[in-house]
Amino acid sequence: MSDRPKVGKRWRGVTAIATYRGDGYVTKKYRASCDKCVARETKALVLLGSSAHSPDLIRVDGNSLDITYAGERATAANIPKDVEEQCQGFLDDMAKAGLVHRDIMPGNLLVLDGVLMVIDYGWCVPVEDVNQKAPGGLGDRFRSKDGFDDKYSLDKSIAHIKSGG
Ligand SMILES: Nc1ncnc2c1ncn2[C@@H]1O[C@H](COP(=O)(O)OP(=O)(O)OP(=O)(O)O)[C@@H](O)[C@H]1O
Numbered sequence: 801m802s803d804r805p806k807v808g809k810r811w812r813g814v815t816a817i818a819t820y821r822g823d824g825y826v827t828k829k830y831r832a833s834c835d836k837c838v839a840r841e842t843k844a845l846v847l848l849g850s851s852a853h854s855p856d857l858i859r860v861d862g863n864s865l866d867i868t869y870a871g872e873r874a875t876a877a878n879i880p881k882d883v884e885e886q887c888q889g890f891l892d893d894m895a896k897a898g899l900v901h902r903d904i905m906p907g908n909l910l911v912l913d914g915v916l917m918v919i920d921y922g923w924c925v926p927v928e929d930v931n932q933k934a935p936g937g938l939g940d941r942f943r944s945k946d947g948f949d950d951k952y953s954l955d956k957s958i959a960h961i962k963s964g965g
């Protein structure tokens with residue numbers, strides 16, 4: 801895994817930077833002001849511990865999360881053939897955990913060894929809190945006009961990826 805490229809981006813009005821550490825895990829460091837995101841992401845990754853479609857949480861240290869490497873951005877070239885079944889598997893895991901992601905979009909979908917991985921749980925909440933305060937742009941154009949709906953966002957994101965977007 802040591803030949804994997806560094807992932808993530810520089811601080812530029814963003815809330816977090818993820819960096820590949822070179823030995824199979826990524827450190828996602830949130831800005832100091834984002835402790836609620838850290839708490840939401842930590843809780844979600846713990847609750848999704850047995851899901852094949854989310855990275856594992858290794859360690860939390862202040863505003864830094866160490867999580868397992870979840871692959872490369874999903875593209876028309878690497879999208880798994882059975883992606884629809886895998887999406888359903890992810891939605892089932894979310895339902896079992898009682899969570900709604902709220903920020904599903906192509907940039908948060910990765911592929912690792914043929915498995916669709918969903919990352920970025922900073923705005924993920926228990927289903928009963930689905931309408932809890934969230935940034936207006938959350939979910940981007942993949943968000944349903946009727947509110948947060950992970951299935952809608954996932955279907956729209958996959959269609960976008962398959963069409964080469
Ligand atoms: N576990 C991971 N494995 C591989 N790459 C990752 C992982 N976590 C994050 N990344 C990479 O880092 C990028 C940013 O991570 P993430 O989506 O979790 O943060 P973000 O909340 O979108 O950041 P921001 O709020 O700054 O936009 C992802 O788009 C992906 O390229």
Ligand SMILES: [Mg+2]
Nearest residue numbers: 907908919920
């Ligand atoms: Mg993201």
